[in-house]
Amino acid sequence: MKKVININLGGLPYIIDEDAYVHLNDYLDAIRSHFSYSEGCEEIMYDIELRMSELFQEQMKAKQIISMVDLEAAIEILGTPEEFGAESTNSMYEDPETKNQNHTKGGYKYIKTGKKMFRNPDEKVVSGVCSGLAAYLGIDDPLWVRILFVVGTFLGGFAVIAYILLSIIVPKAKTAADKLAMKGEPINIENIAKTVENEINDISQTIASLGSKKKV
Amino acid sequence: MELKIENTKAQMRKGVLELCVLSIISEKEVYPSDIIKKLKEAKLIVVEGTLYPLLNRLKNADLLDYSWKESLSGPPRKYYHITPHGQGFLSELMTTWEELNTAVYRSTSKNQ
Incomplete structure (x- = not known):
């Protein structure tokens, strides 16, 4: 027995297994973070969700519930963000501009990855x-x-x-x-x-x- | 930085991909799946996800535009068509491609 979840993907309702739901969520999040610097991020996300929805329509036919197998088949076709390849945010002529824009936006969307000093509460003798x-x-x-x-x-x-x-x-x-x-x-x-x-x-x-x- | 063959290949493919996508759309109004089918047959793309950001970028550059159409089997679809600006862009790319083609042929063939 499995728990199922109702979702709305590209405007159509689907019933999806819980494990597949978690996986789908992770997948879409990974794509979103991949495109988070692009101006059309939301639109690209919507296009991809729409296509995913369409793929499910083709696959499902008489079946009622999307399983992990169905989801993996769809992801295989769409590809992971790594496989999107060069066609991401770092395109040849956009690269320097978009990067600068992100900096001038005052750190909006831009996550600093530099090192900072903290006290480590996990490995402490006195105060870390x-x-x-x-x-x-x-x-x-x-x-x-x-x-x-x-x-x-x-x-x-x-x-x-x-x-x-x-x-x-x-x-x-x-x-x-x-x-x-x-x-x-x-x-x-x-x-x-x-x-x-x-x-x-x-x-x-x-x-x-x-x-x-x-x-x- | 180490020069990776995959990067170089991807860079080469990218410019050509724009040309091909514009060319496919310039023939008739199409929706992404039609484009994907053609590109996959030509082995220009491996995964579909590559196309959506590209279409988005071309649309934002005013080279393409789309209209929504109802579909019988699923959600409404975006049908893309080329703009006059895109038409000019495409013919320029086409010329460049032909020039490059000749240039590459001349500089790489050994029997000159």
Whole structure:
């Protein structure tokens, strides 16, 4: 048994399996982000939805519900954003202009992917300054930074003041986007999903370990 | 930056694709599926998704225009036709293509 969802695709109603719905949603989101810099983004999206709807019409005939197989067949025909190839936003003569426009729009639609320093709440001893700094500097193991701070503490105590100041000034990485910026990874849907997934895994591991501790 | 053959191929195909799409539309009013069919037969495109952004760009450049028509089997369709501006653009591209064709032939054939 499967749950189904009612959707409106290009103005026509469809019944779609839940898993296929999620997949379709991801697919359309990926296309949208691919064209997010183009001026005709909404129109292209509508054209593609319309075509998708048409493909479903051809495929379905007597069938009532769109399954994963039907969806994959349609995606095969339409192609993924990677396969759209050069015919994206980066066309030869549009490229420099559109890029500049996006910059002048004051960051609208433009997601900054540069690195930012955050305190890392996932790997902290005191307040996550060292692991955040390690991530910012591209050092794999925050232990080295911690050792530096400890050694610095004995060499005159300046490191203590620096640490306290940093823990006040540097913000904590709260959202998934913050955590990606902390590591300098581009902020896009796939990466955010990955980060969130990791967090859920961490939480379930913590719960599992709590459970096993109780048993002992 | 490393020069990738795929990029070069894609660049080459892109210019030609515009020419072909305009040419197909200049013959008669067509809707995207007709264009896709022809381009697929000619092996110019692999996936349909390539065409929609291209049509959108040509339309925004005032080379094409469309009108909505009801369809018997599905949602209403966009039928594309070429504008006078597009007609001029196409004939210019056609000339360039012929010139390029000769130029490429001359500079790559070894028995000159």
